[in-house]
Amino acid sequence: MKPLIWFSELLSQHGIALTDEQHRQFDTYHRLLADWNERMNLTGITEREAVYEKHFYDSVSLSFFVDLKEVERMADIGSGAGFPSIPLKICFPQLKVLIVDSLNKRIQFLTHLASELRLSKVECVHGRAEDIARVAEHRDAYDLVTARAVAKLNVLGEFCLPFVKKGGLFAAMKGSDPQEEIREAAASLRELREELVQVHAMKLPHEQSDRHIVLVRKTDATPKKYPRKAGLPIKQPLV
Template identity: 40%
Template sequence: MDSETWTPERILPTMEIDSAAWRQTVIDGAAELGVTVSGGQARSMGRHAREMVQWNRVSNLTAITDPLAVAVKHYVDALAVTASLDSGQRVLDAGTGGGFPGLPLKIVRSDLSLTLVDSVRKKVSFLKYAIGALGLGGIRAVHGRLEELGRMPAYRGQFDQVVCRAFASLEDFARLCLPFLAPGGCLLAMKGPQAEHDHEIDAITDDGILLLADTRFTIRIHRYSLPVLGDQRRLVRLTPMG
């Protein structure tokens, strides 16, 4: 998603990260997606964003640095997942990078138990710092490869939902993340408008059945556009059958 091209007609008035205008952009954008964000929650996101941009100079946390794009493409987009999460669920954010979508989700949904996983140690160091700085509980950052963590009893079969927005294909997502699911759990993939290897999405209807990693899944696709920018997004829900 970081690679989307900006065109002149999409450039809007500039703002600073964590300014009043920036926070209001997050609040209003989330409201358009049906999610309520309080002023305090927007301030927490703003602090996370400021720290992320600072750390980004040495940790390569994100390719998105324009304040408006950060507000909408990182924080507002992350909150599009909230309607898919039931109260108190255990959620794994696979390949979280700078903390997306897991950290914004935790800020607005304190009831969730969040585990953020990334294979890059510098990114996990940032996440641990951010979690402490924001005073968040019920969330942890873990350094490791999904292939290895999925075989460990502490993680295998321990999550109600696994969410990501970084995988190249649904096949890879299912193969790497299915081991983490508890019975009745599901996978949530956040996709841009023309993500590579997504022909399997385009070839089916919004509700159907898909075979991935030798497992049959029911698939449900929620299509939406990002407020302000208008970028198209797809949230793909995969539920193992039987």
């Protein structure tokens, strides 16, 4: 199937020149996503143009605001069907990627996907973020940690910050304006040793729906008491 011209042209405007192999990887990704989605609920979006815009382009947009060429290790928390980590891994093959998801069926899909796309250095882990963050090899270990449409910022911080190394970045990928969430998360940011860096706004190229990326820098090691046991961060967000 022919590559989508608008997709490659828009990425090239941001310095991402896709090879034929990378185009094939995106095409295979879409095909496998649509195929597996008939057997399990991965996404409500399967039409090709929509997947490329709302999933692939949206995921890769993180690299418009963070220099992924300078990132070695990245973790994607609550990745679902692999967003944003797999599209970013396709575009930036040097990344070492950890994907954490609490649903084993999704991990099975992502493991199969990484194999079919011939992606190396991708580790797919089944488990709750609160539990995996206490594993020594993953704690305070990643240059960049992402989460896309998972939870509110005051909850996401406790999920994600324990994975980020000191001086590293946490990128929360949001839809509508997150200013209210940022205000609600002020106390949790301080408690978890993080500081707001910047909020970037953009629109998807065709649908023109809003997207925001909240960048937070980790200033010190996460206090040992965080994250709290599985389920608590959602039930009792830090305030």
